[in-house]
Amino acid sequence: MTTHQEIDLPAFGKTTVPTGLFIDNQWVSSSDTKTFSTVNPATGEHFLDFAHASTDDVDKAVIAARQAFKTSWGMNIASTDRAGLLFKLADLMERDAAKIGALESIDSGKGVRIARDCDVADSIACMRYYAGLADKLHGQTINHFGKEKFVYTLHQPIGVCGQIIPWNYPLMMWAWKVAPAVAAGCCVVIKPSELTPLSALYLCDLVIEAGFPPGVINVVPGLGATTGDAIARHMDIDKVAFTGSVPTGRRIAIAAAESNLKKVTLELGGKSPMLVFDSADVEEAASWVAMGIWFNSGQDCCASSRVYVQEGVYEKFLEALKAKAEACAIGNPAEEATSFGPLISQAQRDKVLTYIESGRTAGARVVTGGQKWPKSGGGFWVEPTILADVSPDMKAVKEEIFGPVIVAAKFRTEDEALELANNTEYGLAAAVFTNDARQATRVTAALDAGTVWCNQYALLHPGVPFGGFKQSGIGRELGTYGLEAYTQVKAVHQNL
Numbered sequence: 001m002t003t004h005q006e007i008d009l010p011a012f013g014k015t016t017v018p019t020g021l022f023i024d025n026q027w028v029s030s031s032d033t034k035t036f037s038t039v040n041p042a043t044g045e046h047f048l049d050f051a052h053a054s055t056d057d058v059d060k061a062v063i064a065a066r067q068a069f070k071t072s073w074g075m076n077i078a079s080t081d082r083a084g085l086l087f088k089l090a091d092l093m094e095r096d097a098a099k100i101g102a103l104e105s106i107d108s109g110k111g112v113r114i115a116r117d118c119d120v121a122d123s124i125a126c127m128r129y130y131a132g133l134a135d136k137l138h139g140q141t142i143n144h145f146g147k148e149k150f151v152y153t154l155h156q157p158i159g160v161c162g163q164i165i166p167w168n169y170p171l172m173m174w175a176w177k178v179a180p181a182v183a184a185g186c187c188v189v190i191k192p193s194e195l196t197p198l199s200a201l202y203l204c205d206l207v208i209e210a211g212f213p214p215g216v217i218n219v220v221p222g223l224g225a226t227t228g229d230a231i232a233r234h235m236d237i238d239k240v241a242f243t244g245s246v247p248t249g250r251r252i253a254i255a256a257a258e259s260n261l262k263k264v265t266l267e268l269g270g271k272s273p274m275l276v277f278d279s280a281d282v283e284e285a286a287s288w289v290a291m292g293i294w295f296n297s298g299q300d301c302c303a304s305s306r307v308y309v310q311e312g313v314y315e316k317f318l319e320a321l322k323a324k325a326e327a328c329a330i331g332n333p334a335e336e337a338t339s340f341g342p343l344i345s346q347a348q349r350d351k352v353l354t355y356i357e358s359g360r361t362a363g364a365r366v367v368t369g370g371q372k373w374p375k376s377g378g379g380f381w382v383e384p385t386i387l388a389d390v391s392p393d394m395k396a397v398k399e400e401i402f403g404p405v406i407v408a409a410k411f412r413t414e415d416e417a418l419e420l421a422n423n424t425e426y427g428l429a430a431a432v433f434t435n436d437a438r439q440a441t442r443v444t445a446a447l448d449a450g451t452v453w454c455n456q457y458a459l460l461h462p463g464v465p466f467g468g469f470k471q472s473g474i475g476r477e478l479g480t481y482g483l484e485a486y487t488q489v490k491a492v493h494q495n496l
């Protein structure tokens with residue numbers, strides 16, 4: 001198949017987009033001519049066909065990455081030069097921000113304004129953050145053995161890294177993975193989700209334009225069970241970094257262990273609890289919680305998907321949250337005003353509707369929403385939905401829905417609230433809303449989560465580490481931890 005196709009991009013008209021594999025700075029088609037298709041989530045119609053990377057193609061990408069690591073990248077280039085290339089790539093992304101946003105919007109269903117002003121802008125910020133950190137990796141000097149002997153540590157790049165990312169933030173996950181790896185001196189073979197490969201491929205032309213040497217960044221679109229598995233099992237990949245669901249994370253960890261015991265970092269799912277105490281500013285808490293659950297139509301690993309409210313303000317909070325649900329700008333992602341787009345696929349929409357039905361059948365009160373939108377026609381929307389008066393044993397309370405559905409229940413005491421909040425196998429994020437500073441300190445310390453927000457929610461920054469407790473993951477991304485995750489420490493003992 002050809003490596004590029006023409007699409008009609010809203011606001012841009014006829015636009016040529018890449019649909020091939022990107023290996024060694026070249027566009028190539030798959031070695032076995034297999035393809036896969038994507039669907040426009042806003043219409044339900046077929047969108048594009050992409051080349052599918054076979055095991056042989058993954059091999060070629062790894063060979064290119066290894067060659068680059070040994071010659072032009074890794075320890076063979078000054079860290080300031082790596083920084084310069086990343087800054088240049090960020091500048092090119094900024095130049096093309098409107099177009100990248102439009103591509104991300106049509107591919108994933110998110111509103112074009114959100115895609116441009118949040119996803120693209122945050123990805124650029126991430127590139128710049130790691131560009132700035134590239135020359136700030138320092139070791140230690142340790143003097144434990146007398147005057148003539150000392151030890152120093154080197155932070156060396158791990159090598160060739162496989163990276164596997166999901167469909168909910170296709171561009172941002174690309175930036176979160178590629179920027180720290182490349183800044184640390186690693187070369188990457190990255191597989192975007194088969195549902196949203198477009199923005200990852202578009203960036204490849206910018207990688208060439210920025211001047212990256214061949215083989216540093218390779219992109220291999222394909223299905224999880226074939227292309228993804230080939231990455232996880234590859235004997236010459238030194239680390240695999242994954243973002244996605246818990247079951248897939250488990251499979252990848254097993255494949256990594258069964259092959260060459262490559263290093264693994266996993267960013268997995270969540271079922272993040274919000275605790276709203278009587279003393280909280282209810283209106284403000286409802287705004288943060290609404291943003292946390294309905295941003296990206298609930299397809300967010302740290303979606304504020306469970307809310308526990310103290311009995312004195314429970315009904316008042318539900319009223320405020322209902323008003324926010326009904327004010328969501330639901331509609332066509334190509335319009336600037338739209339903030340609430342469709343879910344990624346029919347399968348995802350059907351899964352979300354099944355969870356709503358299971359909650360309703362088990363006795364939950366549907367405060368608002370609960371239906372697909374619009375009542376008929378293509379596209380995969382589900383209305384912003386609140387299921388209230390839920391109990392801990394309900395499926396909709398225990399499992400990650402990954403859609404615009406929040407479950408709510410009331411509590412009496414702080415101990416009861418913590419018991420409810422921590423009663424989950426996940427531990428990605430949590431929040432507490434209270435005006436009692438001592439309570440805030442106690443509760444934030446007691447919540448089992450990698451990120452806890454107090455009187456706010458879902459604010460991220462490339463400099464702040466992100467990752468999960470319990471089954472929400474292994475390791476951290478972002479911040480200096482995210483850079484160190486692509487390095488290994490060597491202790492050198494000197495006797496001079």
Ligand code: NAD
Nearest residue numbers: 165166167192193224228229244245248267268269270301
């Ligand atoms: P998924 O696990 O189905 O797929 C994620 C990626 O893994 C895709 O690229 C897919 O092709 C690949 N994959 C699937 N099977 C594979 C296999 N056997 N071997 C190797 N790769 C394989 O997840 P998804 O449905 O794309 O994303 C939704 C999930 O991601 C949710 O559970 C969500 O919470 C999680 N997520 C977590 C974070 C985080 O940072 N913690 C961020 C975004 C999404």
